[in-house]
Amino acid sequence: MKKLIDEISEVTAEAFRAAGYDPKYARVTISNRPDLCEYQCNGALAAAKEYHKAPLMIAEAVVEAMKKAAIFQSVDAVKPGFINIIADPGFVSSYLEKMRHDDRLSVDPAAHPETIVIDYGGPNVAKPLHVGHLRSAVIGESVKRMGRRLGHRVIGDVHLGDWGLQMGLIIAELAERKPNLPYFDESFTGEYPSEAPFTISELEEIYPTASKKSKEDDAFKEKALEATAQLQKGRRGYRALWKQIMNVSVTDLKKNYEKLNVSFDLWKGESDAQPYIGPMVEKMKKDGYAYEDQGALIVDVAEPDDQKEVPPCMILKSDGASLYTTTDLATIVQRVQDYHPDEIIYVVDKRQEMHFIQTFRCARKCGLVSPDLKFKFIGFGTMNGKDGKPFKTREGGVMRLETLIRDIDDEMYKKIVDNENRSSANEDARETAGTVGLSALKYGDLSNQASKDYVFDVDRFTSFEGNTGPYILYTIVRIKSILGKYRDQQAASQQAESDGAIISPAGDPEKKLMLQTARWNEALEDAWADYAPHRICAYIYELANDFNSFYHETKILSEKDEAKKESWISLIRLVKDVLEDAIDVLGFSAPDRM
Numbered sequence: 001m002k003k004l005i006d007e008i009s010e011v012t013a014e015a016f017r018a019a020g021y022d023p024k025y026a027r028v029t030i031s032n033r034p035d036l037c038e039y040q041c042n043g044a045l046a047a048a049k050e051y052h053k054a055p056l057m058i059a060e061a062v063v064e065a066m067k068k069a070a071i072f073q074s075v076d077a078v079k080p081g082f083i084n085i086i087a088d089p090g091f092v093s094s095y096l097e098k099m100r101h102d103d104r105l106s107v108d109p110a111a112h113p114e115t116i117v118i119d120y121g122g123p124n125v126a127k128p129l130h131v132g133h134l135r136s137a138v139i140g141e142s143v144k145r146m147g148r149r150l151g152h153r154v155i156g157d158v159h160l161g162d163w164g165l166q167m168g169l170i171i172a173e174l175a176e177r178k179p180n181l182p183y184f185d186e187s188f189t190g191e192y193p194s195e196a197p198f199t200i201s202e203l204e205e206i207y208p209t210a211s212k213k214s215k216e217d218d219a220f221k222e223k224a225l226e227a228t229a230q231l232q233k234g235r236r237g238y239r240a241l242w243k244q245i246m247n248v249s250v251t252d253l254k255k256n257y258e259k260l261n262v263s264f265d266l267w268k269g270e271s272d273a274q275p276y277i278g279p280m281v282e283k284m285k286k287d288g289y290a291y292e293d294q295g296a297l298i299v300d301v302a303e304p305d306d307q308k309e310v311p312p313c314m315i316l317k318s319d320g321a322s323l324y325t326t327t328d329l330a331t332i333v334q335r336v337q338d339y340h341p342d343e344i345i346y347v348v349d350k351r352q353e354m355h356f357i358q359t360f361r362c363a364r365k366c367g368l369v370s371p372d373l374k375f376k377f378i379g380f381g382t383m384n385g386k387d388g389k390p391f392k393t394r395e396g397g398v399m400r401l402e403t404l405i406r407d408i409d410d411e412m413y414k415k416i417v418d419n420e421n422r423s424s425a426n427e428d429a430r431e432t433a434g435t436v437g438l439s440a441l442k443y444g445d446l447s448n449q450a451s452k453d454y455v456f457d458v459d460r461f462t463s464f465e466g467n468t469g470p471y472i473l474y475t476i477v478r479i480k481s482i483l484g485k486y487r488d489q490q491a492a493s494q495q496a497e498s499d500g501a502i503i504s505p506a507g508d509p510e511k512k513l514m515l516q517t518a519r520w521n522e523a524l525e526d527a528w529a530d531y532a533p534h535r536i537c538a539y540i541y542e543l544a545n546d547f548n549s550f551y552h553e554t555k556i557l558s559e560k561d562e563a564k565k566e567s568w569i570s571l572i573r574l575v576k577d578v579l580e581d582a583i584d585v586l587g588f589s590a591p592d593r594m
């Protein structure tokens with residue numbers, strides 16, 4: 001469906017043309033003086049320069065022409081040359097009436113759907129997920145859903161860190177603890193056990209122990225490095241052990257992501273890129289882009305206009321080992337080959353920005369991608385505690401994601417059972433607390449601009465008031481409850497549930513609610529243009545506020561005028577559908593009651 005603001009812009013452009021001015025000046029925006037008008041056009045000010053006329057004169061002439069259109073309640077030219085616009089109430093309600101019957105709720109699919117690979121999550125195998133991984137998962141999932149909602153083909157890849165030193169550390173530590181396992185016996189040719197020699201909790205203990213040991217014990221560190229090299233060269237026993245580590249770890253990761261309502265199409269990792277490295281490096285050398293510098297292989301990626309230094313990309317170290325950048329480049333080769341993407345998006349901590357600048361430039365320079373492939377780095381800031389420092393446990397350790405989720409759910413549970421209005425049983429309360437808790441966690445993150453650091457404040461995020469997930473859910477639940485009561489009313493008087501048309505708004509709060517509802521397609525497209533879920537949050541927060549203002553001054557169910565009541569029911573049902581659509585894009589859902 002055409003956007004409401006575009007319909008207004010087109011009529012305004014027509015008026016500019018009719019008055020003898022270039023329609024390019026007819027850009028209409030949402031009013032920044034909502035006390036005066038709903039929309040505004042400042043084009044006469046710009047046109048004044050071209051036509052050497054007073055802006056107010058131009059505005060007045062355009063307004064004359066605009067007054068002929070039926071879609072405005074009023075248009076005014078005001079000093080120094082603004083055009084203030086108030087939409088006709090019937091025009092707005094008929095827009096909603098169309099929207100209500102559109103199964104895409106007015107959101108058109110992209111005219112040119114793209115194939116997009118989105119790289120997010122990025123957990124490291126065998127290390128527990130910590131809150132640092134939370135942001136990537138939450139933001140990435142929402143960006144993926146946004147793209148899909150607009151009709152793009154978006155492929156989510158978790159891009160596991162599964163090939164680094166952590167693997168060598170675990171192998172070396174296990175070799176010390178359980179030297180008799182067949183994995184360490186080089187002469188062993190039989191089949192390795194199908195069961196892993198550790199559980200997930202053991203694995204999570206083994207890695208930090210080994211990591212600590214390697215910092216204190218050089219001989220141990222040597223062993224770990226050697227084990228990593230052997231693994232990468234393909235030593236049979238180590239590969240088998242690596243597979244066990246992967247299995248145990250990935251099973252646990254999937255469980256955790258499921259709790260977050262995050263899911264990936266691809267569970268590929270750094271290891272999957274390894275076969276692509278050799279041929280890629282050969283090509284880079286052959287084409288003359290990669291050259292040797294003090295034994296290492298590098299590609300220059302600095303550009304003349306660089307404001308800050310962009311160091312060369314190191315492709316191979318002097319001992320021939322590949323690096324993080326090498327793996328990311330080879331992964332690009334693999335993605336291009338397998339999915340032919342138009343765009344690749346990365347959702348990673350903003351401290352890795354330089355790495356991605358180098359990687360993107362190197363991929364372009366060396367011709368690994370076609371010139372029109374787009375790269376996008378969505379760098380996010382740090383999640384801090386109330387003290388402004390990176391979020392930690394009370395004991396000062398790294399907070400595990402599982403613990404964080406549990407803390408929020410407990411807090412939510414307390415609030416829900418404290419809520420006197422609650423009628424449902426306590427078992428339900430647990431489930432509801434999980435659903436509402438997830439909204440608190442995700443909305444708390446997503447409502448901030450991704451690139452900014454933010455303070456994780458459990459009290460604030462779990463509040464039913466203010467700009468929070470629970471407030472949005474509370475609003476949806478309130479609408480569901482009105483609709484439920486309406487259904488009961490109809491049943492009691494043996495009337496069918498009707499499907500009344502949305503008619504012209506009765507008052508200002510109702511019109512405001514209608515206008516905001518009508519902006520859903522605009523809000524989603526704007527958010528997608530900047531890959532910015534926080535814009536969707538801002539949109540639904542305003543929508544929820546507008547609904548609640550309307551609700552507080554309207555007695556919907558006791559309204560005697562049937563047409564009015566039916567219209568309100570249809571309107572609030574539409575508001576609920578939009579809110580639910582939006583939170584689905586954000587990656588959470590609403591319970592039936594709370």
Ligand code: ARG
Nearest residue numbers: 119122123124159161328348
């Ligand atoms: N595993 C990495 C980390 O924990 C993040 C991976 C991000 N994605 C990528 N393609 N480099 O820092």
